[in-house]
Amino acid sequence: MKEKENMDKELSSLKKKVSLGEISRRDFITRVSALGFAASAPLLLSEVAQAAPKRGGVYRMGLGGANTGDSLDPATNGDTFMINMNQGAVRNALIEVNHKGQAIPELAESLEPSADAKRWVVRLRRGVEFHSGKSLDADDVIASIEHHRGKDSTSAAKSVAESMGKMKKDGSQTVIFELDGGNADFPYLLSDYHVLIGAADSSGKIDWAKGDGTGPYSVKSFDPGVRSHLMRNPNYFKSGEGNFDEVRMTAINDTAARMNALATGQVDAIARCDLKTVALLGRKPGVKILQTSGTKHFTYPMDVREAPFNNNDVRMALKYGIDRKAFINTVLRGYGTLG
Structure with a gap:
């Protein structure tokens, strides 16, 4: 058996x-x-x-974290709606993190580090096109990362981009990064949802508002904080992905309203359910609750430079005083694991 x-x-x-x-x-x-x-x-x-996916249909999503100040500039993105739209649908990064937490090439075809991990040679995937028809090249990569740097930058990824050191292109399909210090985790920096690749113009600038990306869907319309309407990119470079003809994203910031929209068939999928009532939602016919492991974690930070936290006995007492299993079962309703 x-x-x-x-x-x-x-x-x-x-x-x-x-x-x-x-x-x-x-x-x-x-x-x-x-x-x-x-x-x-x-x-x-x-x-x-x-059982493989078939092309066609309209995918309706109800997402939270939307604001009227949202922008197609990835430097400003920071919540569910725009991350799903900009990184998940419209644009790509050089690297993506797969379901196992591994950094794998996306727009990059390969990354080759030097022995000390200070120099990285990034070769781009050939044949990738933006929605406008422009071919991806090294100038696009350099302009996209430079967008986050400089004293006037307000990008949420400014420190990440500045840590990438000096960049230079070696032909149209290769970018070389010279870091100030070795970094074995450099590929993960290139997967940041802010550091997406846009199409550079002849002056080396990118008009992010145009929404020109390499992703599986192009922007038909975008009403910040309200909705977006995306169309399938027939030239998407990832085989077997981007199968819906259209994707309609609706901003539903209230969790209860979002769950009700799914329960009543107004949308096909939502993210961020209420942990208290998600089990009830899962009982509704036709609704399936999907759970995946992420990187979110809870910590107990203490300033060890100041009393009483400079005393290891105090720190250990606080750690032992927390019932971590009870935290998972009550606060997280069982949706978590011990670190």
Whole structure:
């Protein structure tokens, strides 16, 4: 019985991996055959293919964190609505963080660090086009990052961009970064949702308001703090992604109203549910609650330079005095894990 359960889990895992492109079809058949499903391997692969996303339709999202002062300039973005729109739909970064928390190339094709991690050579993915038809090149990357730097910059990513050191292009498809000090986590800096890549003009500037990006959707209309209407980019460089014909994002800042919009069919998806009532929402037919691990965490900061926190016994007493499991079960309603 236990062996069958393990085989079923492994088979489900392989199906998921091949559907996400993490393993090839050949690898799928080979590994499924090794589990004892050689005869049915082609059928299983066919099932996965049939379950793959199909293009078409309109995707309606209800999102919070919207303001009338929102802008398509990623330097100003800081909440759910614009992050989902700008980074998730309209634009891309050089690097993205996958579901495993790994930094992987997005608009970059490769990153090559020097031995001391102070020099990074970033080669761009070829054949990527902006919605306007302009081809992605090194000038776009340099202009996008420079946008966040300088004494007059008010970008939320100013310190991140300034830590990227000197930049220079080596041909049209390569950018070289010379950092002040080695940084093995440099790829993660390039995944920042502020540091998205825009299309530079002949003067080296970017008109962010145009919304010209490389993402799966282009901007048809945008009413800050109210709604946005996006259209599928037929030339998107990621195969199998960006499948909806249209995406309509509606600003619903109130959590209860957002959950009600989903329950009554006004939208197809929402983010940030009320943890107290999300279980009730999940009981409604046709509604599925999806949970994923993120990077948000709770800490207990103490200034160890001042009394009484300069006493390690005090710090340890405070730490031991907190029932972390109770915190997860009551405050987070079970939606969390111990660090």
